Amino acid sequence: MEASYKFGPYKIDAREVFHATPLSYAMVNLRPLLPGHVLVCPKREAKRFADLSSDEISDLWVTAKEVGARLEQYHKASSLTFAIQDGPQAGQTVAHVHIHLIPRKKGDFEKNDEIYDAIDVKEKELKEKLDLDIERKDRTMEEMAHEANEYRALFS
Numbered sequence: 001m002e003a004s005y006k007f008g009p010y011k012i013d014a015r016e017v018f019h020a021t022p023l024s025y026a027m028v029n030l031r032p033l034l035p036g037h038v039l040v041c042p043k044r045e046a047k048r049f050a051d052l053s054s055d056e057i058s059d060l061w062v063t064a065k066e067v068g069a070r071l072e073q074y075h076k077a078s079s080l081t082f083a084i085q086d087g088p089q090a091g092q093t094v095a096h097v098h099i100h101l102i103p104r105k106k107g108d109f110e111k112n113d114e115i116y117d118a119i120d121v122k123e124k125e126l127k128e129k130l131d132l133d134i135e136r137k138d139r140t141m142e143e144m145a146h147e148a149n150e151y152r153a154l155f156s
Helices: 055-072 114-132 140-156
Strands: 004-007 010-013 017-020 026-030 040-042 079-083 100-104
Touching: 004 026, 004 040, 010 140, 017 055, 017 114, 017 140, 026 140, 055 079, 055 100, 055 140, 079 114, 100 114
Parallel strands: none
Antiparallel strands: 004 010, 017 026, 026 040, 040 100, 079 100
16 A cells, blocks of 8 residues: 545545555544444545546445445444445535445434435534644544555455
């Protein structure tokens, strides 16, 4: 794997990345909504889904499918949510295409579709924290690296 990755304007430490292909990578989430909530991104910074090439789209979704299958089993979940916020009015706050992949269990949200509101809130909070450079009360690098190591073993 590479030494670091780009997620829009942000540098992502390789310890946060647990799976990579020639065109995509999967990383743990700084502020997951539920256990196993990860992001799958194209390696090339593309702001919008339409900016991706056909090869990038194919690789991104095949990667999301493979990551999702392994994390669903690992977390003993029964379903998966795949979500893309494509553009600012859709709730995208980091201008780099990414798929939210979230293993789901019965009752994890009172109303199933509340997950989308929760994603929107977390994205906005994350952008505000990163933009204002406020001291984050998020997971530590050690916590994220530990989780990434666990997930990395699913691909060996």
